[in-house]
Amino acid sequence: MSLFIAPPFGRPAFRYGMRTGTTEAIHKPAARYNRPLTGRRENFGAWEEGGFAGFVPRERLMSGIDQMRAWVVDRPGPVTGEPLKLVHRAVPEPGPGQVRVRVLVCGVCRTDLHLAEGDLAPKRQGVTPGHEVVGRVDALGPGTGRFQIGDRIGVAWLGSTDMTCRFCLRGAENLCLSPRFTGWDQDGGYAEYVLVREEYAYALSDAFSDEQAAPLLCAGIIGYRALRQAALPHGGRLGIFGYGGSAHLVAQVAVAEGAEVHVFTRSARARELAMSLGAASAGPSPVGQRIGLDAALLFAPAGSLIPIALEALDRGATLAVAGIYVDAIPGLDYERQLFQEKRLRSVTANTRVDGEEFLAIASRIGINVTTTPYPLEQADKALVDLSQGRVTGAAVLRVAEAG
Ligand SMILES: [Zn+2]
Ligand SMILES: [Zn+2]
Numbered sequence: 001m002s003l004f005i006a007p008p009f010g011r012p013a014f015r016y017g018m019r020t021g022t023t024e025a026i027h028k029p030a031a032r033y034n035r036p037l038t039g040r041r042e043n044f045g046a047w048e049e050g051g052f053a054g055f056v057p058r059e060r061l062m063s064g065i066d067q068m069r070a071w072v073v074d075r076p077g078p079v080t081g082e083p084l085k086l087v088h089r090a091v092p093e094p095g096p097g098q099v100r101v102r103v104l105v106c107g108v109c110r111t112d113l114h115l116a117e118g119d120l121a122p123k124r125q126g127v128t129p130g131h132e133v134v135g136r137v138d139a140l141g142p143g144t145g146r147f148q149i150g151d152r153i154g155v156a157w158l159g160s161t162d163m164t165c166r167f168c169l170r171g172a173e174n175l176c177l178s179p180r181f182t183g184w185d186q187d188g189g190y191a192e193y194v195l196v197r198e199e200y201a202y203a204l205s206d207a208f209s210d211e212q213a214a215p216l217l218c219a220g221i222i223g224y225r226a227l228r229q230a231a232l233p234h235g236g237r238l239g240i241f242g243y244g245g246s247a248h249l250v251a252q253v254a255v256a257e258g259a260e261v262h263v264f265t266r267s268a269r270a271r272e273l274a275m276s277l278g279a280a281s282a283g284p285s286p287v288g289q290r291i292g293l294d295a296a297l298l299f300a301p302a303g304s305l306i307p308i309a310l311e312a313l314d315r316g317a318t319l320a321v322a323g324i325y326v327d328a329i330p331g332l333d334y335e336r337q338l339f340q341e342k343r344l345r346s347v348t349a350n351t352r353v354d355g356e357e358f359l360a361i362a363s364r365i366g367i368n369v370t371t372t373p374y375p376l377e378q379a380d381k382a383l384v385d386l387s388q389g390r391v392t393g394a395a396v397l398r399v400a401e402a403g
Helices: 022-027 029-033 058-063 110-117 210-229 245-256 268-276 305-311 334-338 352-365 376-387
Strands: 067-073 084-090 098-108 133-140 152-155 158-160 193-197 237-241 260-264 281-283 293-298 313-321 343-346 371-375 394-398
Touching: 067 376, 084 376, 098 152, 098 210, 098 376, 110 376, 133 193, 133 210, 152 193, 152 210, 158 193, 210 245, 210 293, 210 313, 210 352, 210 371, 210 394, 237 245, 237 305, 245 260, 245 268, 245 352, 245 394, 260 268, 268 281, 293 305, 305 313, 305 334, 371 376, 376 394
Parallel strands: 237 260, 237 293, 260 281, 293 313, 313 343, 371 394
Antiparallel strands: 067 084, 098 133, 098 193, 098 394, 133 152
């Protein structure tokens, strides 16, 4: 595999344009490959962070070499209506600063579900979801040097930032004005290969198997940021609303740091898991109890839980909302739910510092990662199960065997 394919301006054999999408090309080769050259630059696609997949020589595509399986968001809608499609695509070539990763495992995050269902508007037609990718570096783009072929690395949600906006400059790159996210702006890991800007990838310690490491990369990191944003005092009482992939990881960090963790979830199996991982209590709801939480984290995408969680807070405590999407929030009662300096704050993406900190802590405390595995071909089933609350811990896609 060549490391770099020069932009193919003016070369008919390379005429294939990124904007048309490689997936249709495979299904309708004649129509796509024989498009006339117009000579305009935009017909050749563009260098994009998301990769270089469009510029694949026609011969290679036609011969079936260098193709991979990838899921794409086809028609966003209810997850039971097959919004995702499994297609064949050209294996992408790494551009400057990028490395290519052969995917071993990709975690399934609730954000993928929101993207598939259209709660989160797609940034690009036919994007491949997946931002909890564990794999091995298998090609290096020009100008890279951080990793070597064969290194095991993690690819996470923050795909790149501009590094120049006022938020990046003050260390809040999670709020960057021009970010690119893996599996939203650029293709993610529900595929056999993915590209990543090397400085946004994570080196992974040997403390975790591929399957255990994957959920740490979003569920773990975002949960960790939420915990820090909630400013739990040492030894305080932490409430966790919703208990899935993210919550079961962050709860262990909190317990290891001396917190008293109270979990609220409708799922009896999740309550069992919570208790086995050190929660002080696990029940369906705090309504009617006088708990006085010193901090709370909301992982369920249910706006109706926000007033309930706020009401369960003690004076001066913070509720951090970890999700990228929450449905309608009912009106708040100021006196019971906000007064006494209660705080409500959202959590938006994460910085690389959050990621490095969390991975170090997870490794140090020997975090216990509960996963429910699916083969790559069943990504759609994994999302249906996630939407129906049938996944214990974190769902992961097994894409390839290690090695
Ligand atoms: Zn920025
Ligand atoms: Zn995620």
